[in-house]
Each structure stands twice: as structure tokens, then as C-alpha cells.
Amino acid sequence: MKLRTSEYFLQEVFHSLKRNNWMTFASVGTVAVSLFVLGVFLILVLNMNRMAGMLESQVQISVYLEDKLEDSDHKKIKSEIENMQGIESVKFVSRDDAKDKLAERLGDQKYLLEALGDKNPLPDAFEVTVHQPELVETAAAAIAQIKGVEEAKYGQDVVEHLFDITRLMRVFGLALMVLLAGATLFIISNTIRLTVFARRKEIAIMKYVGATDWFIRWPFIIEGIVMGCFGGLLAALALRSFYAAMAAKIYSTLAFFPLMPQYPFMNYVTVGIILAGMAIGAGGSAISLKRFLKV
Amino acid sequence: MIHMRNVRKVYDTGVVALDGVNVDIKKGEFVFVVGASGAGKSTFIKMLFREELPTSGELLVNGHDVVNMERSEVPYLRRGLGVIFQDYRLLPDKTVFENVAFAMQVIEAPRRTMQRSVNAVLEVVGLRDKYRSFPSQLSGGEQQRVAIARAIVNSPAIVIADEPTGNLDPETSWDIMDIFHRINQAGTTIVMATHDKHIVDTMQRRVIAIEGGHIVRDEARGVYGYEA
Numbered sequence: 001m002k003l004r005t006s007e008y009f010l011q012e013v014f015h016s017l018k019r020n021n022w023m024t025f026a027s028v029g030t031v032a033v034s035l036f037v038l039g040v041f042l043i044l045v046l047n048m049n050r051m052a053g054m055l056e057s058q059v060q061i062s063v064y065l066e067d068k069l070e071d072s073d074h075k076k077i078k079s080e081i082e083n084m085q086g087i088e089s090v091k092f093v094s095r096d097d098a099k100d101k102l103a104e105r106l107g108d109q110k111y112l113l114e115a116l117g118d119k120n121p122l123p124d125a126f127e128v129t130v131h132q133p134e135l136v137e138t139a140a141a142a143i144a145q146i147k148g149v150e151e152a153k154y155g156q157d158v159v160e161h162l163f164d165i166t167r168l169m170r171v172f173g174l175a176l177m178v179l180l181a182g183a184t185l186f187i188i189s190n191t192i193r194l195t196v197f198a199r200r201k202e203i204a205i206m207k208y209v210g211a212t213d214w215f216i217r218w219p220f221i222i223e224g225i226v227m228g229c230f231g232g233l234l235a236a237l238a239l240r241s242f243y244a245a246m247a248a249k250i251y252s253t254l255a256f257f258p259l260m261p262q263y264p265f266m267n268y269v270t271v272g273i274i275l276a277g278m279a280i281g282a283g284g285s286a287i288s289l290k291r292f293l294k295v
Numbered sequence: 296m297i298h299m300r301n302v303r304k305v306y307d308t309g310v311v312a313l314d315g316v317n318v319d320i321k322k323g324e325f326v327f328v329v330g331a332s333g334a335g336k337s338t339f340i341k342m343l344f345r346e347e348l349p350t351s352g353e354l355l356v357n358g359h360d361v362v363n364m365e366r367s368e369v370p371y372l373r374r375g376l377g378v379i380f381q382d383y384r385l386l387p388d389k390t391v392f393e394n395v396a397f398a399m400q401v402i403e404a405p406r407r408t409m410q411r412s413v414n415a416v417l418e419v420v421g422l423r424d425k426y427r428s429f430p431s432q433l434s435g436g437e438q439q440r441v442a443i444a445r446a447i448v449n450s451p452a453i454v455i456a457d458e459p460t461g462n463l464d465p466e467t468s469w470d471i472m473d474i475f476h477r478i479n480q481a482g483t484t485i486v487m488a489t490h491d492k493h494i495v496d497t498m499q500r501r502v503i504a505i506e507g508g509h510i511v512r513d514e515a516r517g518v519y520g521y522e523a
Contacts, residue, residue: 004406202386208344209449210374211401213367 005215012219013226016195023191024227030187031231031280032238034180035273039239041173042269045166047260052162054258061140063126064150074124077148081128084142086135091127098122123150181280188227188284192220193292203293217293220285228281232274239273240266296322296453296484297343302352304338304508312338314508316352320486322452325479327495328488329519330505336488339505340457343486344376345369357452374402377446377454377483381461383438385430391417391441392426398445416444420474436467443474447483454478456487460494468494492519 017024065077074092081090093101099120103110130139136154144152196203206216243266250257297320304313313335320326330336341347342354345361354361357375364372385394395413404412417423420440430438439459446454456475460468472494479485489495495502495518502517503510512520 004400005403008400201384205384205386205397206401207370208373208378208384209398209401209445210370210372210376212370215401215403 009219009222013223016199016219016223017226019198020191020194023194027188027191027227027284028231028234030184031228031277032234034184034280035232035235035277036238036242037180038173038177038276039235039269039273040242041169041176042272043239043243043260045169045173046265048162048166048169050260051258052159052166061128061130061136061143061152061154063128063143063152064123065125066148066150067123069124069148073148077146078126080146081126081143084139086131086139088129088131093125093127095120095122095124098125128152184231184280185284185287188224188281189288189291191227192224192285192288195220195223196288196292217289220289220293221282224281224283224285224288225278226281228277228279228284229274230277231281232277235277236270236273239269243269296320296324296357297486298353298355300353302342302349302354304335304342304347305350311508313342313349313505316508316510318503318510318513320484322484323479323482325475325485325498325500326487327498327500327502327517328486328505329490329495329502334505335508336505337457340455340486340488343453343455344373344378370402374449375452377443377449377451379439379442379446379454379456379459381458383430383435383442385438385441385445387430389429390426391422391428391430391433394430394441395444395448398448402449404449412448413444416448419447419477420444434467435463436470439463439471440474443471443478447478451483453484453486456485458488458490460489460491465493472498495519 063077063081065074069077078090078092081087099113099122102122103113106112128139128143130136140152140154143149203216243262247259247262250259297318299316299318302313302316303311305311316339328336328339338347342349342361343356345364349362352362356372359368359372359375361372386397389397392413395416396409399409399412414423414426417426420443422437422440422444425433425437430441433441439462443454443459454475459475460471463471468491475485475487476498499516499518502512502514502519504512504517504520
């Protein structure tokens with residue numbers, strides 16, 4: 001494309017955006033809202049994935065023992081675990097220790113335990129750590145086979161639940177995304193249609209003097225991309241403040257929550273959202289050109 | 296330059312606009328196409344720049360096979376043609392200069408030559424001093440002269456005019472014909488559809504008369520031949 005030509009295209013795009021200012025505003029707004037909602041889902045899903053991944057990689061296994069085992073049985077089990085491959089440490093936690101710990105964790109709600117009186121429903125347990133997170137699953141399975149071991153858990157329930165929720169959000173987000181993208185495409189293609197209509201005389205003359213189809217199409221496609229780009233930019237700015245506010249809130253109340261750090265994460269999101277806006281804009285005008293611009 | 300063999304045009308509505316048309320127009324000719332409204336004159340003209348496509352037959356224009364060409368080649372056919380309409384078709388929000396330059400811009404002509412070429416053609420049509428005016432500030436004749444300047448600015452081999460004097464008074468029409476005459480003298484082929492008996496009879500050029508979709512007369516130095 002020649003320099004003179006791109007200059008001409010940009011002029012045309014600018015005039016057209018100004019001429020249809022109300023529709024331009026509506027288009028940019030729709031793109032912004034759609035992409036913002038999309039971005040919120042993206043951020044939530046990515047964070048939950050990350051949390052699930054981190055929980056999964058926690059190296060501690062809780063080994064609950066059967067009741068009525070002798071001290072010698074405990075020693076036997078302990079040495080059996082220690083002899084397995086990849087085990088870092090094995091620590092005994094008696095049922096009394098466990099009750100104290102639980103009471104500590106319950107804090108103000110300690111009275112719940114008091115209701116139990118002298119009874120202690122908790123089992124004796126070992127806390128086992130392994131060298132590498134990848135070993136957790138096999139080690140837990142092997143420990144569960146040892147005689148006298150009731151159960152070996154490493155937080156897989158929590159992880160699986162998290163993955164379930166993430167999956168649900170992904171499906172829901174995708175459905176919403178398709179709907180919003182459809183609405184956005186429609187609005188943009190409508191705006192471009194107005195532009196095509198406003199410039200029909202010019203287009204006819206361009207055809208008579210021998211402009212190529214692509215020369216005629218480009219300004220409209222650029223117009224769609226510009227609208228999509230502005231919409232994406234607005235959405236990205238809103239998402240950045242949304243995430244900053246969310247992070248501040250979460251860090252002040254749930255400090256341990258493994259939130260994605262704002263940077264560079266939000267920079268990627270920003271770039272992604274703007275690119276998505278441009279793609280939607282180009283798509284919207286392509287639809288319109290196909291239907292209304294008989295070049 | 297223009298070669299038609301057994302050209303037939305049937306519209307989707309079933310109307311046969313042209314049938315069995317054979318015409319050869321050589322480089323540098325000045326040709327009037329005459330006939331009553333609905334005779335097929337407009338279809339004849341529109342096929343030359345592929346606004347309409349023949350249903351069957353052979354049509355060569357300026358070396359392009361109009362019937363069998365790819366869609367993507369159409370712009371290149373049109374770059375060799377200058378088209379002028381009865382209603383001028385200028386862009387109201389562009390000045391005289393911009394309207395003419397527009398024709399160069401959209402075929403991505405080099406910027407350096409644009410100024411010079413536009414000034415040259417405005418000189419030809421006698422509007423050099425009105426280059427900053429807008430179409431609404433011009434008379435009908437002046438607007439048509441801008442349209443002619445736009446049609447010839449890319450140095451076409453053929454100028455095709457569809458009733459160019461249809462909206463003009465007789466005196467202004469002669470100004471326009473004088474410009475066509477000069478363009479023709481410079482070697483450009485001109486094909487002009489017209490209703491204007493007086494112009495055709497006075498110019499004494501080749502006349503192709505169309506009636507009911509057929510060529511009924513083709514004379515080297517003809518007259519209009521109907522009572523207008």
C-alpha cells in the first residue's frame with residue numbers, strides 16, 4: 001500500500017467515524033462492555049486454574065490411621081513409609097495433638113468441640129512430605145495400601161472441586177462470549193452499513209474510474225478495526241482497575257489467596273482484549289461488506 | 296478498439312434489450328449512438344464498461360475480453376475508459392480540484408504527477424480558475440466539464456458518454472461538444488449516446504441507430520434520422 005493511499009484511507013475513516021458519531025459511540029460502547037465481561041471471566045478462570053494447580057502441587061500427605069493400634073504398630077508403619085522412595089519426612093500427630101490443633105484453628109468457635117465433651121473423633125495420623133510434587137499421587141496411593149492405614153489424603157478433593165467450578169465457569173463464559181460477540185458483530189456491521197450507505201455515490205464513482213475492490217473495502221475494514229480497538233482499550237482500562245481493586249480487597253482479607261500478580265499478567269490481558277476488539281471490528285465490517293457492498 | 300459479435304442481452308425480467316449486435320469501432324473514431332428511450336442504447340453503453348454483461352456473444356473493449364474476464368480484472372478495463380453521465384455524478388463535498396484528483400487517487404497514481412495532470416485537464420475544459428469551487432457553486436455546464444476532466448485525467452483510450460448534454464441548454468451543449476471534439480482530435484475514441492438531433496446532424500460523425508434491440512443503421516457520416 002502506498003503512503004499516499006494509507007493517508008487517504010485514514011482520512012476517510014476519520015470522516016466516517018465523525019459522520020456517524022452516535023453509531024460509532026454505540027459500537028465502541030458495545031465492544032467495550034462485551035470485552036469487559038469476557039475479561040472478567042478470563043481473569044477468574046485463570047486465577048482459579050492457578051489456585052487449583054498450586055493446591056495440587058502441595059507436597060503434604062495426611063495419613064490417617066485405624067483406631068486401636070499399638071505404639072509398635074505406629075513404629076512399623078512409620079518405618080515402612082520412611083523406606084519408600086522420595087519421602088522427605090514423616091511426622092506423627094496423635095489424636096490429642098490433632099484435637100488441640102483443631103481447637104486452635106476454630107478460634108472463637110471452640111465451643112463446637114466442647115460439645116463433644118471428652119470424646120475425640122479424630123484419628124491418629126502421620127504428616128508425610130515428599131521431595132517432589134509429582135510424587136504425591138503415587139506415594140499417597142502406596143501408603144494407603146499399608147496395613148493399619150485408614151486413608152491417605154493430599155487435598156485432591158479440594159483440587160477436584162476447584163477444577164469442577166473452573167470448568168463450569170469456562171463453559172458459562174464461553175456461551176456468554178458467543179452471545180456477546182454475536183451482538184457486537186451485529187452492531188459493528190450495522191454501523192459500517194451506514195457508512196457504506198453514506199458513501200454509495202463515492203463508491204460508484206470509484207468503481208467507474210477503476211478502483212480495485214480491495215481499495216474500496218479497506219477504509220471500511222479499518223473503520224471496524226478502529227472501533228474495535230477503542231472498545232478493547234476501554235474494556236482493558238476498566239479491567240485493570242477492576243483487577244487492582246479486587247487484588248486490594250483480597251489481600252486485605254484473604255492474604256494467603258494465591259492471586260495472579262497484577263504484572264505482567266494484566267499487561268497480557270490488556271493486549272489480548274485489544275486484539276480481540278480489533279478482530280471483532282474487522283469481522284463486523286467484513287460481514288457488512290459481504291452483504292451490502294456490491295463492488 | 297471495440298468489437299461486438301452477435302451480442303445479445305436478456306435481463307432477468309425476460310426483456311431482450313439487445314439482440315444480434317455486430318459493431319466494430321476503431322481507434323480515434325467519434326461515434327454517436329442514437330435511438331428512442333428503451334431501444335437498447337443504454338444497455339449498449341453500459342456493456343462497454345461492464346456495468347452490464349452480455350448474455351451471449353463476443354465483446355472486446357480496448358483489448359479486454361469483457362465477457363470472459365475475471366471480476367478482479369474489471370478495474371483495469373475501466374482504467375482505460377473515461378465514463379461520463381447525464382447527471383455528472385460529482386462529489387458535493389469535494390472541490391473541483393479534489394473531484395478530478397479523486398480519479399487519480401483511487402487508482403493510486405503517483406502523487407507527483409497528480410497536481411500537474413489535474414491542472415492540465417482543468418485547462419482543457421476551461422475551469423482552471425474554478426479549481427477551488429464546490430459543485431453546488433457551478434452551473435450545469437461547468438459541472439459536466441468537471442466530470443469530463445475527471446473522465447480524461449487518467450488518459451483513457453476511450454471516452455464513453457451517456458447523454459452528456461441531456462440536462463443542458465443548447466448553447467452549453469455546444470461548449471461540451473467542443474471539448475469532446477478537441478479530446479477526439481487528440482486521438483481519443485469517443486462513444487456518445489444522445490437524443491440531441493441537432494448535435495448529431497451538425498457534427499456529421501458516425502451514427503449507430505438502435506431500435507428494438509437491433510442496429511438498424513450504421514453510417515460513417517450520418518444524421519439523427521428521427522424527428523426528435
